[in-house]
Amino acid sequence: MKHLQALMLLGASIFATGGQAIEYSDQAPLADTLSATVKSCRAGTDSLSVPMRTSGVDIIPLFANGYQTESSADSIFSDNDITVSLFLENDITEQVKKYLSCESPIMRGTQGMLNAVADLTENDPRTKQVAIYQHGYSNGADAIVARGELSSAADLSGATIVTQAYGPHLAYLSRILADGQSAVERNGGTWESPTIRYTSSLMGFQGDTPGAAFLDDPENDAVLVTSADAQTLTSGGNTGTGAEGSVKGATIMLSTRSANRIISEVYVVRADYLEKNREQVRNFVRAMFSAEEVFREDVVKQVVDWNAAGELLLGDPGADSEAKDLWRNVETVGVDGNDRWSQADGSRSWKTMNNRIQSVMVASGLLSSAYDLTVADWDYSDVSGDVFDKRRAELPSFDSNATASAVKNMKESGELEENSLMEFEIHFQPNQRTFSQAEYRDEFDRVAELAETYGGAVITVEGHSDPMNYLRKKHNGESNHQLRSIRQAAKNLSMNRAIEVRDSVIEFAEDNRRTMDESQFVTLGHGITEPKTGLCEGDPCPPQTEAEWKSNMRVTFKLVNVEAEASTFTPVNSW
Structure with a gap:
């Protein structure tokens, strides 16, 4: 059933035909616009109240609760000695009210949403956020x-x-x-x-x-x-x-199919609640690890109750196909992902991502100051118990042949530039064959960061060659056969340079414990066909200065959006 889509189209048609004008909000620190009463949390609560968002990852706690808002007797939560009461709340301002009053000691949001409420939570030791679990990432949602x-x-x-x-x-x-x-x-x-x-x-x-x-x-x-x-x-x-x-x-x-390491979906708990109910919160996290593993298996077995997910997350028991889409558009990270997320020095850790988010929020006036939001001080491998997370296969993100074909087709049709999200260059010296980490550390680090952040985009590594030898030979009357040989040699050299740079980047990532997927890269050798100095009647324009001459000695990195080429991707939530 498509009830939700029909409602959205109805709303769209209202605005398209001149409906009420939009009222925009003033974006100020939330503490300036929201006042809420803070109450202390107590120990020994029978049930843990947990919010959900309309996201594919929130099917996991529903599954852990027996596809009900209150824990059933045979649910995974019950098996882990915890009773959970789930409620749907997409508005972070409503969540933070319940959080501050301890009506619900947990908040569920993206890291951006949780940082946005830090002015309200971090100035009272009772309500300080403690991160306890990373669901995963938006991956197309x-x-x-x-x-x-x-x-x-x-x-x-x-x-x-x-x-x-x-x-x-x-x-x-x-x-x-x-x-x-x-x-x-x-x-x-x-x-x-x-x-x-x-x-x-x-x-x-x-x-x-x-x-x-x-x-x-x-x-x-x-x-x-x-x-x-x-x-x-x-x-x-x-x-x-x-x-x-x-x-x-x-x-x-x-x-976020391309930018699939930006929107991080997490839980935080109040500091005073965790202190007084540590075992209960620990049981909740352990049950989430178990539910995530079993649910992924149930997806493969096709025994998921998608109607229940549609009813409780979308308000429509007939929205089973929409519920499936929610799941397809996220990527869960499991035990190993939570372990890496909890390490302070990781490039995708709770701390590192918060620092980046807060630097922008403070500069734009969304936060009054930066805060050090903490993460639970436990070993996730120990908390997870007997969850066999190793079944999460480390598969290549792309089918290399399909990706190379997609890039080739875009190149031939002239769409490669249109699909380039961003690009930058590194330059080399005449006759340079190797690219050391010492010399190119900043550039390699930039590539590694982009590869991790935009894990669903292809990175082309495009080599270019200096055309001066070709231009001199042509000026001196060299034969067409010899000129074709020079052009081919330049193309081969540019491809070899692209491969060398790619391999150097991958080696750099491994040496610095950065995540890198070789299948994400496509190497291209352009030879002298795309000189920085431009083309003059089909040939490279002669450089007029030393700077122009050196500008052609480059390798270009392009971050390419290939989302339309769905066949190039490996499903992220399959075993």
Whole structure:
């Protein structure tokens, strides 16, 4: 049944035909706009009240509770000596009220949402957040939809962008803008800070939501929305036709299918509650590990109660296909992922990601100051008990042949540049064959960071060659046969350089304990066909200065969006 989609299309049509104008919110520190009473938590509570969000990862606690809001006798929670009461609450402001009063000592949100409420939680020792569990990441559940002329992060310079106030996309937006600014400035341009507009609600097209704002006002260049809303705005994920609630010319510029290590979904608990009920919270986390493992097996066996998930997360027992989509659009991380997330020095740790998020929030006035949000001081391998997390296979993210074919097709059709989210170059000296970590550490670190953050995007490593030898030979009247040989030799040399740089980056990542998937890289050798100096009547234009001459000696990294090529991906939540 498609009841939810029908409602969204109805709401979209209302705005498309001139409905009520959107009211935007003032985005100030939440502590300035919300007052809530703080009450101490007590020990020995019989049931743990736990919020859920409309996300695929929240099917896990539902499953652990026997597909009910209250723990059934034969549920995984009950088997782990804990009774859990689940409730759906997507609004972080409502969650934080219950958290401060200890009506619910746990908050469930993205790390961006939880950082946004830190002014309210971190100035009282009782309510300090303690991170206890990372569900995983959005992997296709969220997207940036833009009007046709915007196709990369760099294009967001000076744009008007809409997102939900205190919502799940704050960290996503801040990271994309930071990478866009870096791309612009690396290419010698000037970044213009975008105008950010905030709405009170997130999903659908009725009321003050990003989707409704995009439909209502053509001055809004881009919006951050859920994948369901992105599909509507873009006529099924293609290009919006202007019919059935879509925006003419709108496309999905980037989704978390590509940027799949940005939106981190987690639980935090109040410090005083954890101190007084440590064993109960520990049992909750252990049960979550067990439920995540068994549920993944049930997905493979096709014995999941998707109707119950649709009813409790989407309000519609007939929304089984939508519930399946929720699950397809997330990636759970299990015991090993939580262990890495809890380590302070990890590139995707609770602490590291919070530091990045807070630096943007403080600078933009969303937080009054930075806070050191803590993580539970336990060994996740010990907490997880006998969960056999090793069944989580470390598979390549891409089918190498399909990925190479997709990149080749984009190159031949001229779409490779259009699909490039960002790019940067490293330069080498004449006749250079090797690329040491000592010399290129900053560049290699940049590649490793992009590869980890945008794990669903392809990274092309494109080698280029100096055309001077070819130009001299042609000027001196060399035969066409010899000139073709020189061009081929230059192409071979550029490919070898691309491979050498790729291998050096992978070696750098391994030496520095960074996650790197070789299948994510596609190497290309362009030879002298794409010189920085441009083409003059089909040949490279002769460089006029030493700087122009050296500009052709480069390897270019491009982060390429290949989301349309679904066959290139490995399913993330399969065994």
